[in-house]
Amino acid sequence: MKKSDPEHTDLSAQIAKAIRDAIVRGDLIVDERLPSEAELAEQFEVSRPTVREALKRLAAQSLIRTQRGATGGAFVNRLTFEDAYGQQITTSTLLLSMNAVSFATACEARYALERACAPLSSERREADHLATMRAEIHRQSQPGLSDEAFCASDVAFHRALVDAADNPVLSYQLAGAVEAMQPLMNMITFTARSREEILRLHTAIADAVEAQDAGACDRALSELERYTIELARNVLAARAAS
Amino acid sequence: MKKSDPEHTDLSAQIAKAIRDAIVRGDLIVDERLPSEAELAEQFEVSRPTVREALKRLAAQSLIRTQRGATGGAFVNRLTFEDAYGQQITTSTLLLSMNAVSFATACEARYALERACAPLSSERREADHLATMRAEIHRQSQPGLSDEAFCASDVAFHRALVDAADNPVLSYQLAGAVEAMQPLMNMITFTARSREEILRLHTAIADAVEAQDAGACDRALSELERYTIELARNVLAARAAS
């Protein structure tokens, strides 16, 4: 019953929460300077090391940044999409690896989200997105490519597809889904035969996006999902046999 | 050029990164106990407060938990979907509020993702999801409901729709998109007329899911998106006029 006693937690956690709430509430705005560590220690009636632990917690979430020197201090950080991508990716990756999420479940989620982008991407794609997709397709056709490099290129291809939707919020959300899959994908060994099939589908996707044919793009993505899950099933079956 | 000197950051940040990498790499597994703070201080050749700051950074990301006492210490934490939801929601909320994301952009992303769930939800919905959706629809029809309570019920309705897809990864991803919108939605004042229209569309969605008609569900969601954006535009126009 005493599991989540609110006042039973660390002082540093309580202080971090108080400051975080102030930021979320808007009491502290972007680039505003927090009181110095010594002042915060006085306000919260704790020692400076305790305040510092609280500030480090917030820094870990990219909520503040610190700067040394006369005019230094802790400042409310503008959370950039870049920062948020990074957090999203580590969180998603750990979530999948620690919770025995099946490959099929993760894959289903990823392609469902990606299909959600397809109509927007088809409508709004610009030349640079198409160029990136074609370039990655070409890279994937090189025979000497390692499995890791193939996966990395695969991620880059799908990132371009998502970014073509020209919606940063969507790109942010998808970053987690696409990149978090990579460790799972890396378990698969891509034979020449399977690369050929993936390449065929990637080309179909790029063609559909270029032709602004959302329906064809959706179908190609669905086929790619089916094929990826089948590949993974074969790998797991082969592994179980040994 | 010296912007992101890797060895120029805080010691505590470096140590946190080293331990985080070890967790992501799998060198430290779930529930494994880290060395004590004193031992870590010796290993990394820093003082105990510095080690503690590093550990607090990791604790802020729910990567470790600590326990006092003889057999206590820091343990690698199993990142639960619950924890990940929470982080996702705060991050997404701050991202939207700090980056001048337009209502239309956020709304487009949210409904694109939600439409991605619709086919799965229609296929797999169970009695309890339908019951929750119907209950929230009923709540939304109560005349005395405040705007905040109406929004909260709206979130609960859409959560049920997403959860009906029976894919925890999808639910996790959507949590951010749906809940982060709430502060933006709270800016809207819902007139009796607009509530009526939303209620109509919610009912259409629930009916479609119950009938397992994914196409109808998709159409209702699209209509709801259009209507929501129109509502927001009117609110902003009225506010600009004053």
Added chain:
DNA sequence: GACTTTTAATTGTCTGACAAATGAAAAAAT
């Protein structure tokens, strides 16, 4: 006025200490 030096403020790090919690071992009681 332009340049250099000093100074004050602030974060980063260290040392050493004590309090609080907690399980395990030792001791005592039955």
Added chain:
DNA sequence: ATTTTTTCATTTGTCAGACAATTAAAAGTC
């Protein structure tokens, strides 16, 4: 022998005080 109580060692939580490193502004110098 078993149960209960006590003691104890370990570990995190918190504090106080100190010094180093950094930085911009103020003061001084030419």
